[in-house]
Amino acid sequence: MANALxxxxxxxxxxxxxxxxxxxxxxxxxxxxxxxxxxxxHHQGRDVVSTPLALGFTALVxxxxxxxxxxxxFGLQGQRDSTYLLAGIRxxxxxxxxVLASTVLFTTVIAPALHITLLIYLYLPLSLGRRPPAFxxxxxxxxxxxxxxxxxxxxxxxxxxxxxxxEQATIVAGPAAWSLGLLVIVLAAAATQVxxxxxxxxxx
Amino acid sequence: MSRPTVTASARGLIACHVCGLVSRPPExxxxxxxxxxxxxxxxxxxxxxxxxxxxxxxAAMLYLPANLLPIMHVTQFGQMRSDTIWxxxxxxxxxxxxxxxxxxxxxxxxxxxxxxxxxxxLLVSVQVHVQAxxxxxxxxxxxxxxxxxxxxxxxxxxxxxxxxxxxxKVAEIEAGLGAVFFAGVVVLTMLAARTFDPxxxxxxxxxxxxxxxxxx
Numbered sequence: 023m024a025n026a027l028x029x030x031x032x033x034x035x036x037x038x039x040x041x042x043x044x045x046x047x048x049x050x051x052x053x054x055x056x057x058x059x060x061x062x063x064h065h066q067g068r069d070v071v072s073t074p075l076a077l078g079f080t081a082l083v084x085x086x087x088x089x090x091x092x093x094x095x096f097g098l099q100g101q102r103d104s105t106y107l108l109a110g111i112r113x114x115x116x117x118x119x120x121v122l123a124s125t126v127l128f129t130t131v132i133a134p135a136l137h138i139t140l141l142i143y144l145y146l147p148l149s150l151g152r153r154p155p156a157f158x159x160x161x162x163x164x165x166x167x168x169x170x171x172x173x174x175x176x177x178x179x180x181x182x183x184x185x186x187x188x189e190q191a192t193i194v195a196g197p198a199a200w201s202l203g204l205l206v207i208v209l210a211a212a213a214t215q216v217x218x219x220x221x222x223x224x225x226x
Numbered sequence: 227m228s229r230p231t232v233t234a235s236a237r238g239l240i241a242c243h244v245c246g247l248v249s250r251p252p253e254x255x256x257x258x259x260x261x262x263x264x265x266x267x268x269x270x271x272x273x274x275x276x277x278x279x280x281x282x283x284x285a286a287m288l289y290l291p292a293n294l295l296p297i298m299h300v301t302q303f304g305q306m307r308s309d310t311i312w313x314x315x316x317x318x319x320x321x322x323x324x325x326x327x328x329x330x331x332x333x334x335x336x337x338x339x340x341x342x343x344x345x346x347x348l349l350v351s352v353q354v355h356v357q358a359x360x361x362x363x364x365x366x367x368x369x370x371x372x373x374x375x376x377x378x379x380x381x382x383x384x385x386x387x388x389x390x391x392x393x394x395k396v397a398e399i400e401a402g403l404g405a406v407f408f409a410g411v412v413v414l415t416m417l418a419a420r421t422f423d424p425x426x427x428x429x430x431x432x433x434x435x436x437x438x439x440x441x442x
Contacts, residue, residue: 027261035234035241038364040425042234042248058231058428059364096390103390110389112298118389119331126385126407129378158263162244170380178329179382185326187390189406193318210366219246222262223302 034063034219070220071148077212078141084205086137089131092196094184107131109199133171134209140164141212148221161218168213174206233428240269263393271423275349281418282345286411288318289338295404298384302397310404311335311380334380334408341370341377345422352426363427371419379404 034140035042036056043057045064092104107130114123140160147154154160177199184193234241234248241248242260251258251267252329258267271277284378296308309317318327344366351363391399 024405027249027258028253028416029240029261030249031247033234033239033248034246035239036245036425037241037246038368038424039360040233040235041428042232042239043365044235059361068372071267079261093386094390098391103392106385107390110385111390113388114385114401117400119406121382122385122406122409123399125395125413126381130382150427158244158265161263162265172375172382175376175378176382176385178376179379182326182379183383183386183390185323186387189321192392193390218244222245224245 036061036063050110064219065214065217070215070217070224071145074141074212074215075145075204077208077215078138078145079136080210081134081205081208082142084201084208085134087201088198088205091198091201093180093193093198093202094196095192096187097192098190107202125219129170129172130176133167134173134205137209137212140167142201148224161216161221164216165218171209173202173209177202177221183188193198232371233267234425235425235429240267242267270429272419272426273422274423274426275353277421278345278349278418281414281421282349285338285411285414285418286342288407289342292338292404292407292411293335295407296402297380297404297408298387298402299316300391300397301399308378308402311408314383330380330383333376337377338411338415340368341374343417344370345415348422348427352430355430357430359386360427360431364424367419367422367424367427370415374412374419375414376414378409381409381412396408 032044033042034045035058036045037061039056041056041058043063053062055061056063061088089107091106093107093109096104097103099134107199111123111127111131114126142162144154144157144164180199180202186194187193238260239248239250242263242265244265245260245263247260247262249261249267259265260267293311296310297314298309300307300309311330315327315330315335318324318330348363348367357365384399384401387399388401391397
């Protein structure tokens with residue numbers, strides 16, 4: 023890049039306390055933590071590219087299952103009904119709650135979908151030795167979107183709602199409930215696999 | 227801790243928040259980009275304190291209607307009952323489901339309040355240049371950042387109930403306006419936590435002319 027500022031490849035500044043420090047030269051597998059505040063500065067794990075890519079594809083399959091199959095079956099006084107992840111959002115919208123419906127849509131569908139898409143978008147070209155277009159923007163978006171993906175909290179909500187209704191109604195978890203449970207674990211694992219510093223070392 | 231503690235800002239260095247590269251911006255430059263990844267460079271999150279205050283004030287304003295207005299209306303056999311966050315937790319407790327009552331109470335009532343209180347404490351401590359216990363204050367910050375999202379659970383409970391229970395005359399559940407305000411509180415406190423720059427806590431420690439001059 024033109025008119026490059028003077029920079030230091032061997033230094034890191036802690037993102038939580040700004041302490042300037044040198045990464046150890048012989049980085050074995052494991053974490054390097056900040057000397058002062060203990061937050062993780064550097065993570066030397068398994069393969070930087072193929073692990074996140076595998077998690078991305080697994081998440082994609084689970085995400086599709088979670089949206090296609092019923093979340094739970096509900097029975098009350100002889101009436102049976104099954105419900106889907108998207109049904110609640112549609113119902114909120116129909117009840118004249120567009121803001122609430124969009125918030126739920128964003129945190130349980132759009133944000134996870136974007137997270138999964140970005141995982142594949144970033145790591146599939148990287149695994150083939152190419153740099154994806156708009157690499158920096160995609161990396162920034164990944165870091166920004168992760169906290170807004172709230173499937174694990176949604177799952178807790180499903181649990182609370184089921185227990186509330188359990189006295190009066192029969193509730194059976196559907197296939198989507200199980201795949202959501204797995205998806206939560208896979209996405210959490212993928213979220214710990216974002217190591218922009220190491221990707222840059224790989225590309226540079 | 228035997229080695230000297232020097233921050234990047236005290237050395238006039240800035241770490242890129244996207245790729246982590248540490249670089250030295252020229253004196254007086256206003257608009258900087260990372261030499262490696264071309265992302266905009268800031269030593270600290272720009273206008274961190276005023277933006278965090280703004281989100282917090284907005285969240286505090288929504289907190290009251292979020293707790294006073296009903297989050298849902300339940301109609302069963304022609305009778306309608308309205309539930310607020312509080313009465314929802316009370317209902318669970320009254321029916322002997324205290325672990326769930328505890329989850330709802332902690333996530334919906336306690337966490338938003340504690341979160342707002344902690345962020346106010348952190349903002350004030352930075353603004354009056356408190357030097358004491360930076361590590362404890364950083365722990366408080368990490369706590370709010372980690373725990374804040376879980377307040378959304380009540381919004382999801384309403385969503386699931388609304389999806390499940392629409393059996394016409396037998397039973398019907400409708401979302402209430404309180405749920406909208408409540409979701410607003412959660413989103414705004416999350417934004418407040420994200421715009422607060424925890425490095426400001428540590429800047430007070432090396433509060434000399436040099437580090438102030440280089441803060442960007």
